[in-house]
Each structure stands twice: as structure tokens, then as C-alpha cells.
Amino acid sequence: MKLHHTTTVQASPKEVWQFLQDTRAVVACLPGAELTDELENDRYGGVLRIAIGPLKMNYNGEVDVLRRDAQTRELEFAASGRDRRGGGSVRADVRVGVANAGNGTSRLESVTDLQLTGRIAALGRGVQDVSNTMFVDFSRRLADRITTGTAEVGPVHPATATATSPGSGPELSGAAPVARQADRQASVSSEIKLTQLVVSVARQRLADMFARWSEKLRP
Numbered sequence: 001m002k003l004h005h006t007t008t009v010q011a012s013p014k015e016v017w018q019f020l021q022d023t024r025a026v027v028a029c030l031p032g033a034e035l036t037d038e039l040e041n042d043r044y045g046g047v048l049r050i051a052i053g054p055l056k057m058n059y060n061g062e063v064d065v066l067r068r069d070a071q072t073r074e075l076e077f078a079a080s081g082r083d084r085r086g087g088g089s090v091r092a093d094v095r096v097g098v099a100n101a102g103n104g105t106s107r108l109e110s111v112t113d114l115q116l117t118g119r120i121a122a123l124g125r126g127v128q129d130v131s132n133t134m135f136v137d138f139s140r141r142l143a144d145r146i147t148t149g150t151a152e153v154g155p156v157h158p159a160t161a162t163a164t165s166p167g168s169g170p171e172l173s174g175a176a177p178v179a180r181q182a183d184r185q186a187s188v189s190s191e192i193k194l195t196q197l198v199v200s201v202a203r204q205r206l207a208d209m210f211a212r213w214s215e216k217l218r219p
Contacts, residue, residue, distance in 0.1 A: 001113075001114045001115070001116070001127065001128070002111070002112070002113060002114075003110075003111070003112040003114055003128060003131050004109075004110075004111050004112075005109070005110045005112075005131075005132065005135040006107060006108070006109045006110075007107075007108050007135065007136065007139040008101050008105050008106070008107055008108075009101075009105060009106045009107075009108050009139055009142060009143045009146075010104075010105055010143050010147065011104075011105070011106060011143055011146040011147060012104050012105075012106060013073060013098050013099065013100050013106045015106075015146050016073075016098045016106045016108065016142070016146065017070070017073045017098050019142065019145070019146050020075055020096065020098070021068070023035065023038075023042075023044055023063075023065070024038075025145060026142070027044075027046060028141075028145075029138050029141035029142045029145060030048075030134070030138050030141075031134050031137050031138065032048055032049040032050055032051075032134075033046060033047070033048050033049075034046055034047045034048075034049075039062070042064070042065040042068075043062060043063065043064045043065070044062065044063045044065075045060075045061070045062050045063075046060075046061065046062070046063060046081075047059065047060055047061075047081075048061070048081060048090075050120070050130075052120065052123065052126065052130060055087075055119055055120060055123075057083050057087055057088070057119075057120055058083060058084045058085070059081030059082060059083055059084075059089075059090055060081055060082060060084055061079060061080050061081025061082065061090075062079070062080060062081075063077055063078070063079045064077060064078045064079075065077045066078060072097070073097060073098040073099070074095065074096065074097045074098075075095070075096045075097075076093075076094065076095045076096075077093075077094055077096075078091070078092070078093050078094075079091070079092045079094065080092075083118060086118075087118045087119050087120070088116065088117045088118015088119055088120055088121060089116075089117045089118065090114070090115070090116050090117075090120070091114075091115045092112050092113065092114050092115070093112070093113040094110060094111070094112045094113075095110065095111045095112075096108070096109070096110045097109045097110075108139055108142075110135065112131075114127075114131075
């Protein structure tokens with residue numbers, strides 16, 4: 001499944017590109033995502049929690065950053081994960097680009113090649129609808145963090161990381177507890193929004209299906 005998203009961010013291309021180098025801060029902008037480990041060679045361990053109607057998926061996996069091109073402001077990475085309860089797997093090859101949109105704003109574009117197995121794969125177009133909502137929320141959070149300074153902007157260096165409680169993974173020194181709390185609250189809010197979206201899509205599809213059946217049954 002190919003996913004293509006484009007949005008405008010109220011920040012300059014330089015600011016957006018600089019922010020994208022801070023993997024922990026970027027992950028904090030993605031609804032339901034949590035960075036749990038910082039591995040070597042620009043690889044990271046993490047968790048992605050998604051609730052789509054009755055389906056609740058918890059993917060454990062890794063993200064491998066393949067390319068960071070400061071000249072073209074393009075970022076490529078591969079992410080893969082498996083549901084903790086054996087509900088399927090996900091793999092995504094993603095290319096993200098930042099371009100000048102004029103008047104001090106940026107155009108953020110992402111192209112994703114998504115492969116799904118298990119229960120979530122049966123949702124079909126619903127997955128695309130949900131991904132659209134997630135991307136919009138991600139872009140809004142990214143712009144908020146850049147403009148309000150609620151996250152440290154800069155590359156992640158393991159040497160500057162300090163350990164937290166066991167099992168919670170490393171954390172950048174100086175991270176704000178208030179920001180982390182806001183991320184958790186926003187994650188819950190995003191989960192609710194995703195659920196509402198899927199219910200709306202399902203309702204419309206049922207209405208279309210009944211309409212087709214009624215046309216076939218007419219004498």
C-alpha cells in the first residue's frame with residue numbers, strides 16, 4: 001500500500017529539517033509512538049500503539065534511518081514491528097522531504113510503502129484514512145514543538161542520554177516532564193479521534209452497501 005501525505009508547517013525549512021534530526025523529539029510527535037531504545041548506527045527501538053475501533057494493536061519494533069541528506073533535506077528510514085499478541089506485523093519504508101513553501105513556511109511531504117499482515121490488514125482503505133489523520137496530528141505537533149520550544153532541537157547523541165526507570169529506555173537529559181505528560185494526553189486524544197474516524201468510515205460503508213442491496217432487490 002502506497003501512502004502519500006503533504007502538509008504545510010508554520011516554520012522555516014531550516015527549522016523543520018533541524019528538528020527532524022532529533023529522533024526522540026520526532027517520535028514524540030507521532031500519535032501512539034514511544035521510543036524505548038537508542039541503538040547504534042542510527043537505529044532505534046520503539047513501540048507503536050494503535051486503536052482502530054475494537055482493534056488495539058501494540059507493535060514492538062525498530063526504526064533504521066537509512067539516509068539523512070542535508071542538501072536536499074530528505075530523510076529515509078525503514079520501520080518494522082510485530083504485534084505483542086501475535087495480531088500481525090507491519091513494515092514501512094518512508095521518505096520524508098522538506099521544501100520551502102514561502103513566507104517562512106515549509107512543505108512537509110512523506111511517501112510510505114506500507115506492508116501489513118494480520119487483523120489490521122483487513123481494514124483496507126480504513127488504514128489509509130487513519131494514516132491521514134495521524135499525519136495531520138504529527139504535523140501539528142511538530143509545528144507546535146518548533147514554535148513553542150517544548151522539545152530540545154538537535155541530533156540525538158547516546159552520550160548525552162541518561163537512563164530512567166528500568167524498562168522505560170534512555171531519555172535525553174533535560175527533557176521536560178510536562179511535555180511528556182502532554183504527549184501521553186495527546187496520544188489518548190489521538191486514539192479517541194482515530195476510533196471516531198473509523199466508526200464514521202464504517203457507517204458510511206454500511207450505508208452504501210445497503211443502498212446497493214436495495215437497488216438490486218427492486219422489481
